[in-house]
Amino acid sequence: MSYVLGLKCKECGHRTAVSPVHVCEQCFGPYEVEYDYAKMKGKVTRESIARGPKSLWRYKDLLPVATETGEAGSAVVNDAALTQRVVEILKKKLGENNVLAKKPVMGSEDFSEYGRTAEKDPIFLFWLGAVSEEKWREAERSGKALPSLHSPFFAPDADRTIKTGVEATVTACMELLGRR
Numbered sequence: 001m002s003y004v005l006g007l008k009c010k011e012c013g014h015r016t017a018v019s020p021v022h023v024c025e026q027c028f029g030p031y032e033v034e035y036d037y038a039k040m041k042g043k044v045t046r047e048s049i050a051r052g053p054k055s056l057w058r059y060k061d062l063l064p065v066a067t068e069t070g071e072a073g074s075a076v077v078n079d080a081a082l083t084q085r086v087v088e089i090l091k092k093k094l095g096e097n098n099v100l101a102k103k104p105v106m107g108s109e110d111f112s113e114y115g116r117t118a119e120k121d122p123i124f125l126f127w128l129g130a131v132s133e134e135k136w137r138e139a140e141r142s143g144k145a146l147p148s149l150h151s152p153f154f155a156p157d158a159d160r161t162i163k164t165g166v167e168a169t170v171t172a173c174m175e176l177l178g179r180r
Contacts, residue, residue, distance in 0.1 A: 003040045004064045007031040011145065018064045023151045030145055033064045076112040079122030086124055086172050093171045094164070102127065128165045130156035 007016050011029025022031050044061045052058025055074060091099045107125070115123040129136065131146055139146045147153035 002063075003036045003044065003061055005034045005036050007064065008034040023147065023153065028145075028147065028151075028153055030148070033062070035062070074112045074116060076107050076109050076123065076125045077115060078124050079115065082122040082124045085176070086126065089172050089175045090126075090168055094168060126168070128161060128168065130154075130161040132157045132160075 004018055006018055007021070008014070008031065009024035009027060009029045010032050012024060012027040014024050014026040015034070016025075016031070018033075023029070024031055040061070048061075049058050052060070056063075087099060087101075109125060111123065111125075114121045130149075131139075135146065138144075147155070
């Protein structure tokens with residue numbers, strides 16, 4: 001049973017039915033899933049989730065989808081030691097003020113499966129800022145969310161984003177492989 005009521009914009013409160021959208025058509029803020037907490041009480045618990053399958057479908061009652069496809073990625077869980085190491089490498093290369101800690105989110109990428117193999121390979125996903133400094137500062141000042149990667153309004157500063165992304169990735173890989 002789904003306990004999802006619909007989607008609600010985090011910025012302006014606009015509500016809409018569940019559909020494959022994540023940006024509000026009114027203000028371009030992010031949609032969040034709205035739940036029927038009264039019906040969930042006592043039924044969706046940490047224990048019931050833990051008893052679920054070892055995939056995204058353990059959260060089935062919380063997902064804004066109508067059917068199970070059988071395809072799902074596991075959540076990315078950054079390896080703490082690798083994360084700290086890469087953060088220090090990137091701070092040295094890009095500057096202390098250019099590497100920011102963000103709150104963890106429930107994200108899924110196909111490479112997360114590498115961290116779940118018998119070898120328990122450490123994994124690390126970092127996000128790269130992609131907008132101009134001017135847009136970033138305006139979003140900080142206004143409190144308005146910037147369009148996310150999958151938004152039709154996502155408009156990166158392409159040259160700077162690619163240059164910084166390549167520089168960060170190559171620097172981290174070379175350091176981690178001992179090839180400065």
